[in-house]
Amino acid sequence: MFSLLNMSSADASDLTARARIRDAAIEHFGRHGFKVTIRAIAEKAGVSPGLVMHHFGSKDGLRKACDDHVFEIVHRVKKESVTADPAVSLQHVAHIEEFAPLLAYAVRSFQEGGSVGLALYERMVADIRDYLAAGEAAGRIRPSRDPGKRARWLAESSMGSLLVALSMRPDPDDIDFPLFLREWMEEHMLPLLELYTEGLYTDRQMLDAYLLYVGDPPAGTR
Amino acid sequence: MFSLLNMSSADASDLTARARIRDAAIEHFGRHGFKVTIRAIAEKAGVSPGLVMHHFGSKDGLRKACDDHVFEIVHRVKKESVTADPAVSLQHVAHIEEFAPLLAYAVRSFQEGGSVGLALYERMVADIRDYLAAGEAAGRIRPSRDPGKRARWLAESSMGSLLVALSMRPDPDDIDFPLFLREWMEEHMLPLLELYTEGLYTDRQMLDAYLLYVGDPPAGTR
DNA sequence: CAATAGGCTAAACACGTGTTCAGCCTGCTG
């Protein structure tokens, strides 16, 4: 895990200055948002502001490097968790703290809409669609009239809920991400499961009315 | 409607400079986010930057004035739509364009987490809770184990979906809000209604497992 | 050993942006 993420402060001194800057940037961007100053990042990395420019050319260059790094790690972890035995996956879940900076960075990307945000989002939608399709084939998930749109809605609503919860915090610019995540799950797990298994409405009136409206009559109408 | 919102450009010249500045600020903040410059707002209002300071003291003061104005209008419109006849409500829905700047401003507030954002959000949660309670009493809405958390989840997920959709746009800093809203509804109405009337899972396995986990055994377990 | 390259720093620079300031114009008031 440590070697995978290179985010632990214990071995920070071992890393090259370039890597230390990048990791400090990911942490700062994730915790405080992308408006953090280059000077702050440099200080966190124990380095002069000039060196940041020397290695990354500009703030955008630094951002780009962070993007690439985060995306690459997410890619690697995902491939591992698919191929490896369940024990490894469980380890990942158990050590959310280690991934927290990455997740925080990703959430900030969703919030602001950078290239990583979009790429990660599209991947997330695709994953959810595949997952739902598999569940549908296994009979655990109800079929949808438009699986693509459903997957997109589920991704958007859950990620979005996270964003709103983030913005509604007392100080959205300084978050303890692991804590925040835990509280969020604690707060929403029940209504989410309720909604997903029992629905909200007791009848089909709204849905059928909409289906008629868009010209796709509900089954059994004609 | 026009006299209510004072957002139409047709009678912009009639308004006092102070009101014109405030309206221009609401429009700009809503369309481009809160990082728009005072100079840009002043130009839009046909006024010098100094005058903005003269009337509002600071950028924060301007923001505060916008907050108050938006909140006050939302309050007034809401009270009207509750007391007035249905025809008026329909008029409101039909003329989304007129409200768009206000809505855009509110969404930006949610995104950034200002005081208005929080206040509007809490009010929204309360409204949804009341609405669901009424529906439950009328037998149209299923009961929940925790109506408060359910209302919060529904508010968060729908608002949040809007935020994510906003961030994933090609240029999130320059949105045509009415168009954006229409596309969003077009895209999500179906999966939303499907989910709300039919649910997602075919069985109660996930929900029951969670209820057991949190120490609240599902009905019929003992 | 001398030279060179590259990691690295401190200081200066450029520029956008919120804010301040001195004063102009206009319309009201005594």
Add this chain to the structure above:
DNA sequence: CAGCAGGCTGAACACGTGTTTAGCCTATTG
């Protein structure tokens, strides 16, 4: 009419922040 208050302007100011620059130090290399 004279004076004054307040809306209003244009220019200047202050400051934060990304970026540039000149040069130092160290290690490698011929």
